[in-house]
Amino acid sequence: MYNSERLTDEKNFVPTGAEKLSLYLLTEILKEISDSSESILLQKLLLGGHYWAINSEFTGIFHNHVDNPKSAQQVINILDMWYIIENSYRKFSTQDKKMIEDHFKGNFRKEFMGFSGNDETEHLGIARIFIDDLNKFGYFKGRNLNSHFPTLSENLAIYSKFKEIRPHLADRDLELSEFIELEHNPIILVHILRR
Incomplete structure (x- = not known):
């Protein structure tokens, strides 16, 4: 089941200009060294300003859990x-x-x-x-x-x-x-x- 609350979460990923540049360059490097569809998707979402989709797609990165x-x-x-x-x-x-x-x-x-x-x-x-x-x-x-x-x-x-x-x-x-x-x-x- 899809969690639509993730789309409006205040903690959504919104990169700064420097983070956008870093991520773009990293996805370019990944495209050169591997066949990673994730790097292509990440670059597409990043360039299109679809940050909500980054948060939704990469839930393993964007969570609030910290071990006690x-x-x-x-x-x-x-x-x-x-x-x-x-x-x-x-x-x-x-x-x-x-x-x-x-x-x-x-x-x-x-x-x-x-x-x-x-x-x-x-x-x-x-x-x-x-x-x-x-x-x-x-x-x-x-x-x-x-x-x-x-x-x-x-x-x-x-x-x-x-x-x-x-x-x-x-x-x-x-x-x-x-x-x-x-x-x-x-x-x-x-x-x-x-x-």
């Missing part, structure tokens, strides 16, 4: 936490893993599931930037980070306990009792049992 720094910090905390949880679980003995299975009757998480692509798009986008573009948290690279259901409140509930022990984990993994304590949270168990 709080969301970015939450993603960093959650990725750090899950790296430690997964790494610790992987190193537990078979006997310890069996104890965890028995304790939770299989209803626990041992892997980071990502964020909801529908409900937590900002967090999902930030995680992808950290992992795929900034090469941080490479441990998660290649995973599908779209959980297809909300996970943020669950992750923040786990993190509320994790942050208390995080300073003590500089040179060690989680102990079995700490792992169980992190996972043994009524909010977390409700989310897990709903799946």
